[in-house]
Amino acid sequence: MFQNKSRIARVALGASVIGALALTGCTAPGQERSTSSAAAAESCSSFKGKTIELVIPYNAGGGYDVLSRVIIPGIENALDAKVIPMNKPGAGGLLAINQLTTAPADGSQIAIVNGTGAAAAILAGAQGPEFGFDDLSYIGRVAVDDLVVTTNADSDYQTWEDVMKSDGFRFGSTGRGSSDYIVANALIKAFDLKNAEVVVGFNSQAETDLALIQGNVDAIAGPLDSRRTSIENGETIVPLSFADEAPAVAPDATVFSELDLSADAQEIINGIKLLTEYGRPLVAPAGMDEQTRGCLQDALAAAVEDPEVLEQAEKMQRELSYLSGEELANDVVPAFDELPANFIDVLKASY
Incomplete structure (x- = not known):
């Protein structure tokens, strides 16, 4: 690999x-x-x-x-x-x-x-x-960190289009300054998600995953490696991937080349991608x-x-x-x- x-x-x-x-x-x-x-x-x-x-x-x-x-x-x-x-x-x-x-x-x-x-x-x-x-x-x-957004497989958010149409979408995060907070906040700003928020207070990635599976949050934005198990178990799905091509574990994921981004949104997404290059x-x-x-x-x-x-x-x-x-x-x-x-x-x- x-x-x-x-x-x-x-x-x-x-x-x-x-x-x-x-x-x-x-x-x-x-x-x-x-x-x-x-x-x-x-x-x-x-x-x-x-x-x-x-x-x-x-x-x-x-x-x-x-x-x-x-x-x-x-x-x-x-x-x-x-x-x-x-x-x-x-x-x-x-x-x-x-x-x-x-x-x-x-x-x-x-x-x-x-x-x-x-x-x-x-x-x-x-x-x-x-x-x-x-x-x-x-x-x-x-x-x-090949970044993805994961949602509950049984939720109403099966595609990124569903997320963009949402009102009150909730990302889960371990706290301000963490990568899952930064990426979630960037997506909220880039796509102007209506009344979206980042819910914090989880002590670990495992807790955030559990909250997603239980339906207490709507999504997690973070590294694919950290999400792989729940994806392969069928508990979560990937509506959006930051990679140039959808990952093998989530071939139906939307990638940014498929989206019509505003200039400001493109700058924000490019910024996140550059950070991940580090x-x-x-x-x-x-x-x-x-x-x-x-x-x-x-x-x-x-x-x-x-x-x-x-x-x-x-x-x-x-x-x-x-x-x-x-x-x-x-x-x-x-x-x-x-x-x-x-x-x-x-x-x-x-x-």
Whole structure:
């Protein structure tokens, strides 16, 4: 389950953002790679036998935890090192990254990030992140959150057209600032859903799922991986997908190319899609020397093609969507500067 999808292929960005990517596509400071492969292989021998902490900013058993443990063997194989998963939950995944940015930039500690949530918080100027995009070294993206809207299979909302005609539609969310709140709020604004609201107060995704199945909320907007079980069980359906094509598990889902969006709505949807391109990256503290960063980047690139990793990813139903650290640093991050004001307003209203 490995997909090496380019940013442009996955996201139909607005003209202003595409222009920004073209202008900022040059190498960002501190991100270029110039060592030869032979020299890099020799220099990476310094990782042999070392221990690397892979910080997971959520509890064990969740999606980020599973994904991290899937790729760890591949990184270990590539570096001949020991990678130890360290669960450090708190502050919606931001506490661990705040701490990471003050750690030694020597490759001994890396982390997986909820990039969508972190980017949204930084762009909104929200309380929580004590770091900016430049406070991280980018190793590479492991996966993206393929966003969907799910509704109760027995509800009146079988299609996205049904949702657009609704009055008083209720999205469920674990709270302000969470990805399910941000995406739901963006959809309410983009489609001007009449009297729609985001219902908060659920302690976990499991609670929100239960509320949807019991009919206490009308929908959840969030990652497909988190919704897959209820979809496959026939308890929920997918009226809308953010992907370019409807997912295999929900072939009848509406995608945005099938909708006639206003200019403002298109900017909001493009903004959400760009946030998801940040995805679930592996990062390290800023200031890492090029050689060390290059070794970690090469190790991740090898890991996502490691047969052991691919077999485990398929078994755990985790789709890998790799993007290099250079592409994250040089293409995706600079594009955040060009997001329109109406989308930033949506983010600010989500906190």
